[in-house]
Amino acid sequence: MKKMQIFEPAMCCSTGLCGVGVDPELLRISTVLNTLEKNGMHVDRFNLTNAPQEFVTNKTVNTYINESGVxxxxxxxxxxxxxxxxxYPSxxxxxxxxxxxxxxxGEKRSPVKATFNKKHGCGCSGSDGCC
Incomplete structure (x- = not known):
């Protein structure tokens, strides 16, 4: 299983979804991360306000910030x-x-269109074994 971590700029709360003007991108990210969690995938999310030590202890991120800034x-x-x-990732x-x-x-799979198979006398979606 892949391990993903998101290191975010300083925000007012852990998700950035507080206050009167909610950033739609932060809302999308929170929704995606919640859906991943429901499906058994955990993504670590750290913001500079709530978890500054994570930025220090992760050598890769620490080096990046020292070179590129926050x-x-x-x-x-x-x-x-x-x-x-x-x-953020799409x-x-x-x-x-x-x-x-x-x-x-959170993206739904496209529905499979069922067709009628005259030879076998059944509806076929490709998953019922008659085609």
Missing amino acids: EGLPVIVVDDEIVITGR NDEFVKLLNVPKSYV
């Missing part, structure tokens, strides 16, 4: 390697980086 946050780390800086990137189905990030 303006380069968020930093996305997968298996101890920085894979994205300065932005839903497709979460799927690829964590090697999970799209449903794990």
